Amino acid sequence: MDPEVRQLRAFVAVVDAGTFTDAATALGLSQAAVSRAVAGLEAALGVRLLHRTTRQVRLTAAGTQAVARARAVLDEVAHLRRAVERSRTELRIGYAWAAMGKHTRRLQRAWAARHPGLPLVFVYSNTPAAGLADGSADVAVIRRALDDPRFDTALVGVESRHAAVSTDNALARRRSVRLDDLVRYTMAIDDRTGTTTMDLWPPGGGPATVRATRGVDEWLTLIAAGQAVGLTSEATANQNPRPGVAYRRVRDAPPIHVWLAWWRDDPPAGLDDLVGLTRAAYGQGPSVDSPA
Numbered sequence: 001m002d003p004e005v006r007q008l009r010a011f012v013a014v015v016d017a018g019t020f021t022d023a024a025t026a027l028g029l030s031q032a033a034v035s036r037a038v039a040g041l042e043a044a045l046g047v048r049l050l051h052r053t054t055r056q057v058r059l060t061a062a063g064t065q066a067v068a069r070a071r072a073v074l075d076e077v078a079h080l081r082r083a084v085e086r087s088r089t090e091l092r093i094g095y096a097w098a099a100m101g102k103h104t105r106r107l108q109r110a111w112a113a114r115h116p117g118l119p120l121v122f123v124y125s126n127t128p129a130a131g132l133a134d135g136s137a138d139v140a141v142i143r144r145a146l147d148d149p150r151f152d153t154a155l156v157g158v159e160s161r162h163a164a165v166s167t168d169n170a171l172a173r174r175r176s177v178r179l180d181d182l183v184r185y186t187m188a189i190d191d192r193t194g195t196t197t198m199d200l201w202p203p204g205g206g207p208a209t210v211r212a213t214r215g216v217d218e219w220l221t222l223i224a225a226g227q228a229v230g231l232t233s234e235a236t237a238n239q240n241p242r243p244g245v246a247y248r249r250v251r252d253a254p255p256i257h258v259w260l261a262w263w264r265d266d267p268p269a270g271l272d273d274l275v276g277l278t279r280a281a282y283g284q285g286p287s288v289d290s291p292a
Contacts, residue, residue, distance in 0.1 A: 002044060003041050003044045003045060004037075004040070004041075004044075005073070005074070005077055006037055007037045007038065007040050007041035007044070008041065008070040008073055008074055009027070009037075009074060010023065010027065010029075010033075010034045010037035010038050010041070011037070011038050011041050011049060011050075011066070011067070011070055012067060012070050012071055012074060013026050013027050013034070014034065014038060014050065014057055015050075015057075015059065015063075015067050017214075018056055018057065019055075019056060019057065020034050020035055020038075020057070038050065045062075045066065047060070047062040047066075048060050048062065048063075049062060049063035049066055049067075050063055074134065075133050075134070077135075078133065078134045078135030078136075079135065079263070079266070081135050089117075089118070089119075090118065090119045090120070090121045091111075091115075091118055091119070091120050091121065091138055091139070091268060091269075091270065091274070092121050092122075092123050092131070092136065092137045092138045092139070093120060093121065093122045093123070093137060093138070093139050093140070093141060094122075094123050094124075094125045094129075094130035094131025094132060094136060094137025094139070094140040094141065095122060095123075095124060095125070095130050095131075095140065095141040096124075096125060096126050096127065096128075096130045096141075096143075096193035097126075097143070097190075097193065097194065097195075097216050097232065097233070097235070097236050097240075098141075098216075098232075098233065098235035098236045098238070098239040098240060099122040099141060099235070099239060100141060100157070100235060100258070100278070100281065100282075101159070101233070101234055101235030101236070101237070101238035101239050102234075102235075102238045103157070103235075103278075103281040103282055104122065104239070106281045107120070107277055107278055107281040108120050110277045110280070110281065111273075111274070111277055114273060114277075115270060115273070118269075118270065120274075123136055123137055125137060125140075126190075126192070126193050126214065126215040126216075127192075127193065128144075128146070128192055128193060129142075129146065129148065129151065129261065130142060130193075130261075132151060132261060132262070132263065138262065138268040139260050139261065139262045139268060139271070139274065140260070140261045140262070141258065141259075141260065142258070142259040142260070142261045143159075143195050143233055143256050143257070143258055143259070144193075144194075144195055146259070146261055149264070150263060150264055150265075151261045151262065151263060151264055152261065152262055152263075152264045152267070153259040153260065153261045153262075154259060154260050154275045155257055155258070155259055155284075156258055156259065156260050156275060156278040156279045156282055156284065157257075157258040157278065157279065157281075157282030157283075157284055158255045158256070158257055158258065158282070158284070159233045159234045159235055159255060159256045159258055160233075160234045160249055160250075160253075160255055160256075161195075161231055161232070161233065161234070161249075161250045161253035161254070161255065161256060162231070162232055162233070162234050162236070162237040162247045162248060162249055162250060163177050163181075163182055163229060163230070163231055163247070163248050163249075163250050164219075164220070164223050164229065164230040164231070164232060164236075164237070164245055164246070164247055165185075165223065165229045165230075165245070165246055165248065166223060166224060166225070166226040166229075166244060166245065166246070167224075167244050167245065167246045168226055168244075169185075169226065169229070169246070171229075171246075171248060172246035172248070174248060175248065175249075176248055176249045176250070176251045177248050177249075177250055177251070178250065178251060178252050179200060179201060179250060179252055179253055180205075182207060182229050182231070182250075183201065183205065183206060183207045183208070184207075184208075185207065185209075185228065185229040186207065186209040186210070186211050186227065186228040186229070187206075187207035187209070187210050187211065187228060187229060187230065187231070188210075188211045188213045188219050188222050188223060188228035188229070188230045189210055189211070189212065189213065189230075190212070190213045190214060190215065190216075190219060191212065192214070193215075194213075194219075194232070195231070195232065195233060195256050196230070196231040196232070198210075200231070200253060200254070211227070211228045216236065216240055219232075220240060220242045220245055223242075223244075223245050224242055224243065224244030224245050225244075231250065231253070232247075233256045233258075234249075235258075258282070260274065260275055260278060
């Protein structure tokens with residue numbers, strides 16, 4: 001019996017999420033269905049892929065080898081799907097944390113005026129390639145390095161960094177803050193898709209405690225509860241208001257560059273127009289260059 005795509009997808013989801021429960025939530029399936037899919041994959045391959053405990057799962061040696069190949073297979077399946085779905089009726093823009101913040105509606109209106117029969121639809125995907133790799137997006141909004149030779153990118157805008165703090169925090173009473181104001185607090189960071197790293201501070205000068213998060217909702221929930229603070233782009237501040245959370249500009253933090261990314265060998269129709277309209281929405285004009 002050969003492995004099935006659904007089994008590979010369940011296996012990768014468990015590895016990424018860390019538990020069968022979280023993987024089931026991410027896939028929109030029951031935990032039992034995910035467990036059966038992974039067990040079926042192990043039976044098909046004749047090896048144990050995961051060590052299971054009551055709290056977490058760990059890759060076996062065979063699983064470590066298998067997960068890389070499973071990702072490659074899923075990427076190829078997604079690419080195949082994209083290649084044969086040329087009759088799609090919308091252009092999907094993937095994003096991990098925020099679309100384009102205050103510029104999103106302006107871009108959608110400008111696009112609709114030029115392409116009335118092809119809606120511009122933004123889709124959330126908390127993955128490093130913001131939905132490109134799995135085929136859920138045709139173009140992705142990227143705010144961190146995307147070192148993958150399969151994709152091309154174009155710089156479209158620049159955003160300031162904002163701190164996110166509980167409204168009960170004393171920092172919420174300020175109009176702006178500095179990076180050093182945040183180091184006494186636990187810093188919530190999504191190291192897979194977020195834009196915050198310890199490189200923002202001098203060696204040894206960053207937050208003493210870091211709390212790993214997965215996605216903007218978990219991140220905001222921690223901050224609203226006063227259990228952490230965060231750093232993010234101004235787009236997140238504009239697009240994700242949350243009761244109990246205050247956003248304040250960080251006046252000494254470097255800006256965040258915003259890129260559009262797409263499959264190098266399969267650029268979507270209207271790409272040049274999309275890049276130009278996005279740059280115009282950000283006020284960058286047509287002279288912004290793509291990375292070398």
